[in-house]
Amino acid sequence: MRIKLTVSYDGTNxxxxxxxxxxxxxxxxLEEAVKAVTGETVRVTGSGRTDAGVHxxxxxxxxxxxxSVPPEKFYKALNVYLPEDIKVVKSECVNDDFxxxxxxxxxxxxxxxxxxxxxxxxxxxxxxxxxxxxxxxLMKSAAKMLVGKHDFKAFCSSGSxxxxxxxxxxxxxxxxxxxxxxxxVCGNGFLYNMVRIIVGTLLKVGYGEMNIDGVKEMLLTxxxxxxxxxxxxxxxxxxxxEY
Amino acid sequence: MRIKLTVSYDGTNxxxxxxxxxxxxxxxxLEEAVKAVTGETVRVTGSGRTDAGVHxxxxxxxxxxxxSVPPEKFYKALNVYLPEDIKVVKSECVNDDFxxxxxxxxxxxxxxxxxxxxxxxxxxxxxxxxxxxxxxxLMKSAAKMLVGKHDFKAFCSSGSxxxxxxxxxxxxxxxxxxxxxxxxVCGNGFLYNMVRIIVGTLLKVGYGEMNIDGVKEMLLTxxxxxxxxxxxxxxxxxxxxEY
Numbered sequence: 278m279r280i281k282l283t284v285s286y287d288g289t290n291x292x293x294x295x296x297x298x299x300x301x302x303x304x305x306x307l308e309e310a311v312k313a314v315t316g317e318t319v320r321v322t323g324s325g326r327t328d329a330g331v332h333x334x335x336x337x338x339x340x341x342x343x344x345s346v347p348p349e350k351f352y353k354a355l356n357v358y359l360p361e362d363i364k365v366v367k368s369e370c371v372n373d374d375f376x377x378x379x380x381x382x383x384x385x386x387x388x389x390x391x392x393x394x395x396x397x398x399x400x401x402x403x404x405x406x407x408x409x410x411x412x413x414x415l416m417k418s419a420a421k422m423l424v425g426k427h428d429f430k431a432f433c434s435s436g437s438x439x440x441x442x443x444x445x446x447x448x449x450x451x452x453x454x455x456x457x458x459x460x461x462v463c464g465n466g467f468l469y470n471m472v473r474i475i476v477g478t479l480l481k482v483g484y485g486e487m488n489i490d491g492v493k494e495m496l497l498t499x500x501x502x503x504x505x506x507x508x509x510x511x512x513x514x515x516x517x518x519e520y
Numbered sequence: 521m522r523i524k525l526t527v528s529y530d531g532t533n534x535x536x537x538x539x540x541x542x543x544x545x546x547x548x549x550l551e552e553a554v555k556a557v558t559g560e561t562v563r564v565t566g567s568g569r570t571d572a573g574v575h576x577x578x579x580x581x582x583x584x585x586x587x588s589v590p591p592e593k594f595y596k597a598l599n600v601y602l603p604e605d606i607k608v609v610k611s612e613c614v615n616d617d618f619x620x621x622x623x624x625x626x627x628x629x630x631x632x633x634x635x636x637x638x639x640x641x642x643x644x645x646x647x648x649x650x651x652x653x654x655x656x657x658l659m660k661s662a663a664k665m666l667v668g669k670h671d672f673k674a675f676c677s678s679g680s681x682x683x684x685x686x687x688x689x690x691x692x693x694x695x696x697x698x699x700x701x702x703x704x705v706c707g708n709g710f711l712y713n714m715v716r717i718i719v720g721t722l723l724k725v726g727y728g729e730m731n732i733d734g735v736k737e738m739l740l741t742x743x744x745x746x747x748x749x750x751x752x753x754x755x756x757x758x759x760x761x762e763y
Contacts, residue, residue: 287641332642352638362641395595398530398605399575399646399757514642 279375280348282307282321282355283367284336289402289511290362293329294336300329303363307338310358314351315344324381324518328470330510332403334387335366335517339377375520383447383463383519388476388512391457404457405512411483413453419482419492420449423475430499432475433468434507442468442499451479461516470507477505522618523591525550525564525598526610527579532645532754533605536572537579543572546606550581553601557594558587567624567761571713573753575646577630578609578760582620618763626690626706626762629715631755633723634700647700648755654726656696662725662735663692666718673742675718676711677750685711685742694722704759713750720748 284307292300296308307321324337346354351368359365374380389404391397396406423432423446430442446464460479462472478495481487487503495504527550535543539551550564567580589597591613598608617623632647634640639649666675666689673685689707703722705715721738724730730746738747 285641287645334642356638361639361644364638364641366636366638366640393609395599395609396604396607397609398528398607399577401604402530402645403642 278343278348279339279341279371279373280351281369281371281375281377282338282340282352282365284323284333284338285364285366286333286336287362287402288327288330288332288514291329293331294323294326303327303333303336304338306359306363307355307365308340310355311340311342313358314346314354315342317342317344322377324377324384324515325466327515328510328513332511332514334514336515337377337381337518337520339371339375341373377518380520381466381518383465384467385461385463385516385519386467386472387514387516388460388462388472388508389457389514390459390480390512393456400457401511403511403514405509407480409484411458411480412485413451413458413483415485415489416451416479416483419479419489420451422489422492422496424449427496428499429468429471429496431495431501431504432471432478433501434470434474436469439468444468444471449475449479473508473510473513474501474504474506476512477508479505480508481505521586521591522582522584522614522616523594524612524614524618524620525581525583525595525608527566527576527581528607528609529576529579530605530645531570531573531575531757534572536574537566537569546570546576546579547581549602549606550598550608551583553598554583554585556601557589557597558585560585560587565620567620567627567758568709570758571753571756575754575757577757579758580620580624580761580763582614582618584616620761623763624709624761626708627710628704628706628759628762629710630757630759631703631705631715631719631751632700632757633702633755636699643700644754646754646757648752650723652727654701654723655728656694656701656726658728658732659722659726660694662722662732663694665732665735665739667692670739671742672711672714672739674738674744674747675714675721676744677713677717679712682711687711687714692718692722716751716753716756717744717747717749719755720751722748723751724748 348370352365450461594611595608669688693704
């Protein structure tokens with residue numbers, strides 16, 4: 278029986294999703310929880326890796342089990358063994374051809390900024406501080422240029438090992454509030470650090486340190502160097518994965 | 521020279537505001553930071569204690585110093601020595617008759633609930649989970665009864681040592697959102713656990729487990745037993761102190 282999980286985590290204290298020799302990971306904690314519940318050693322496959330320090334509201338994963346625990350109650354059993362900063366919010370039985378990674382059609386990531394000239398302890402965990410307000414209209418114009426099917430070579434860090442750097446972005450929503458900005462990026466898949474570089478580049482445009490033609494140039498030339506910084510992991514969360 | 525500080529903290533890892541023999545406290549960390557900046561051993565007086573695990577957006581404190589650091593830049597110097605979960609957001613010079621505790625006229629506390637049947641790692645740090653929505657209109661009716669000058673004996677835990685249990689509540693605002701409820705209580709001062717008991721009692725009313733006459737009875741008889749639970753510290757934060 279194949280079980281699909283919806284997983285939420287505070288990534289602060291983890292070395293990302295994927296099991297690795299050094300550092301504790303989300304995947305490892307989930308596999309330990311499945312083992313504690315079922316006695317089985319399984320691979321829990323995620324929709325994709327999230328990097329060290331990145332959070333998730335609705336990461337999706339799957340695993341196979343012979344356990345007799347009812348699928349829709351599996352999340353409760355797993356949560357008994359999971360730490361406070363990782364919880365399964367839903368579990369369900371799916372067909373054997375469902376694959377959390379391969380079947381994923383759309384992913385939405387969110388990035389959060391807050392305005393302050395001092396680090397705020399009640400904000401710092403899940404958002405990144407900026408000390409002046411960027412021009413949101415400029416950011417929206419730059420974001421428009423990124424929507425669509427493009428070669429995002431200029432928007433990834435080296436070491437991703439992806440076969441192609443072509444991806445499709447369906448939408449980028451920029452939502453300002455009184456005390457910050459939320460940026461929501463929806464696409465068919467993302468390269469290594471892609472969202473953090475996109476948001477860093479939008480911020481650079483919003484600060485008037487780069488014009489919109491620079492974004493076009495990045496798409497055409499693949500030149501990472503002219504883009505914005507790769508922003509910190511803590512401001513990023515995987516909102517949802519659609520199938 | 522007397523310096524007034526506005527302090528924000530994530531109370532999760534602290535034994536509350538006040539210095540004590542066992543456990544690390546906010547006051548202690550601030551006094552250590554002042555010592556690191558000025559070399560002086562001072563008492564940093566807060567507007568009042570916050571309990572273990574309670575957070576603050578705008579706690580107010582004062583201390584005296586002979587330092588030549590400009591008052592309005594003191595916060596930056598202190599922040600160098602403060603941990604990530606305690607930051608001073610403002611510092612200013614005040615008259616010697618200003619006392620963060622005695623001069624305080626109004627305090628506003630906020631309490632946050634979120635709706636879920638599972639603990640959510642991105643919410644749990646600063647809010648308390650409830651698995652069903654209470655009746656907000658009933659809660660508002662109960663809250664109205666508490667506004668004004670009353671004997672709040674039924675709304676405090678034993679061990680407060682307060683001379684009188686009479687306090688004035690200026691307002692209680694109940695703000696529902698899509699995924700939770702925020703409750704803002706403003707008063708001239710609060711007894712030990714008073715906000716957490718008020719909110720616990722409002723929730724009990726909102727769940728239909730107590731009627732509004734019960735709230736009246738608590739005010740008249742001082743009977744703590746019929747009220748709601750003392751809710752967890754992590755949902756509570758000191759929003760602001762007015763002088």
